[in-house]
Amino acid sequence: MSSYTAQPGHAVLLVARASADAHNLDSLQQLRDTLAQQVGTTGTVDFEQADRIADGSAVLGSARYDHIIASPVAPYTVEYSRAVLAALLNALKPGAVLTVNELALDSATDLPESPVTRTQEELVAQTKFAGFVEPHLEAAAVGNTELEQLVQNVWRMAGAQEFLQTAAGRVSVASVTAKKPAYNVGSAAALSFGKKRAAKKVWMINVASDDEDEIEDQDDLLEAEDLARPDAKSLARPDGLPAKRKACKNCTCGLADGEEPDPTKCKPSKPKPKPKKPVDVVNVKSACGNCSLGDAFRCTSCPYMGMPAFKPGDKITLGGSLLHDDFIP
Numbered sequence: 001m002s003s004y005t006a007q008p009g010h011a012v013l014l015v016a017r018a019s020a021d022a023h024n025l026d027s028l029q030q031l032r033d034t035l036a037q038q039v040g041t042t043g044t045v046d047f048e049q050a051d052r053i054a055d056g057s058a059v060l061g062s063a064r065y066d067h068i069i070a071s072p073v074a075p076y077t078v079e080y081s082r083a084v085l086a087a088l089l090n091a092l093k094p095g096a097v098l099t100v101n102e103l104a105l106d107s108a109t110d111l112p113e114s115p116v117t118r119t120q121e122e123l124v125a126q127t128k129f130a131g132f133v134e135p136h137l138e139a140a141a142v143g144n145t146e147l148e149q150l151v152q153n154v155w156r157m158a159g160a161q162e163f164l165q166t167a168a169g170r171v172s173v174a175s176v177t178a179k180k181p182a183y184n185v186g187s188a189a190a191l192s193f194g195k196k197r198a199a200k201k202v203w204m205i206n207v208a209s210d211d212e213d214e215i216e217d218q219d220d221l222l223e224a225e226d227l228a229r230p231d232a233k234s235l236a237r238p239d240g241l242p243a244k245r246k247a248c249k250n251c252t253c254g255l256a257d258g259e260e261p262d263p264t265k266c267k268p269s270k271p272k273p274k275p276k277k278p279v280d281v282v283n284v285k286s287a288c289g290n291c292s293l294g295d296a297f298r299c300t301s302c303p304y305m306g307m308p309a310f311k312p313g314d315k316i317t318l319g320g321s322l323l324h325d326d327f328i329p
Contacts, residue, residue: 004099006035009042010066013091017050017071017078027073050078053087060091063184068092070100074146075154076173077103079118085130092180098132103142103150104174111167115155120174132178139172147171 006012012035018025028047036045050070052058068088071078080088080100088098104120105111118126120139127135142150147167151160183189247256290297294309 004031004035004069004072006038006043006045006067008038008040010039011043011064012039012045013060013065013068013088014045014047014072015050015053015068015070015088016047016073018047024073024075031072050080050084053084054081060087062090063093065091066093066096068096068098070098071102072099075103075150076101077115077150077154080126082126082130085126085132089131089180094180094184095182096180097177098127098180099175099177100127101173101175103171104139106170106172111163111170114163114167114171115157116167116171120172123174123176127176127178131181133181135176135178138175138177140175141169142171142173144168 014028014032014035016024016028018028032045032047036043039045046065048058048060053060068091070080070088079102085098085100092098100123102118102123103116104118104123105114105116107119107121120137124135124137144164148160148164151157151164157163245255247253288299290299291302291304292310292312295305298305
């Protein structure tokens with residue numbers, strides 16, 4: 001992998017899995033000394049075990065480091081979970097850089113019993129899911145000699161020869177460099193949901209402006225006769241009519257009874273009463289057949305209404321005394 005450099009005054013964190021029997025202690029210490037010389041007395045170079053970050057026993061702090069390098073030296077066998085990557089994201093300053101190195105498979109490789117389970121694309125996706133932006137991937141194939149050393153010294157696999165035959169040329173060292181966004185976790189920013197519309201301009205008159213015409217006073221439009229108060233003579237009824245109320249057409253208050261009749265007014269002529277036609281009792285011609293039965297059986301317009309019941313052909317005479325019957329058989 002490429003060599004690492006640091007700027008003066010920067011804070012750098014190295015993350016790896018180191019133990020007393022590990023073969024990378026010398027390389028790791030040498031890299032740490034080199035970075036310490038580059039950052040100077042104003043900077044720091046720290047180291048933390050990857051397993052301690054995974055189980056939560058190590059507290060890295062928030063927005064502390066300018067650069068974090070995960071697995072800076074071989075054998076790159078640590079697989080960093082999303083939780084570990086999120087912890088590294090929290091430890092970085094806004095806009096700082098993370099470099100993570102892992103053994104990864106090619107995209108089309110399928111090794112059932114391989115200790116390397118993640119592909120290069122999955123490693124890039126994990127960094128995105130953890131919150132990093134602008135990931136950049138570089139991959140270098142692992143040679144057969146290096147792969148054989150991993151099988152014998154690190155993984156100690158059973159059936160190593162069969163695995164070496166199937167995994168040859170399919171395992172590589174993937175190095176992903178990504179940045180933390182330019183804001184800390186939990187930062188707040190105002191959202192713009194749309195620009196405010198400008199108020200519509202309303203047409204108006206500026207009275208105080210000398211450029212426009214002066215408004216004419218309404219009092220100047222009135223003449224002397226318009227301002228004169230009316231007298232009682234001008235308010236009198238025309239033609240000398242008396243100021244008396246007239247009764248309504250359908251008067252119910254009695255005012256019409258006290259008014260004198262107008263001799264010039266025409267009175268409606270009463271219709272002449274029509275002579276009553278004598279009722280013929282002898283030659284009775286009834287359309288309904290109930291005329292001779294009495295008022296209870298007669299129609300409303302029956303000419304025999306009010307007469308007593310009779311038989312057709314009988315003669316009815318009215319006597320002068322109530323002691324005798326009017327009906328003569």
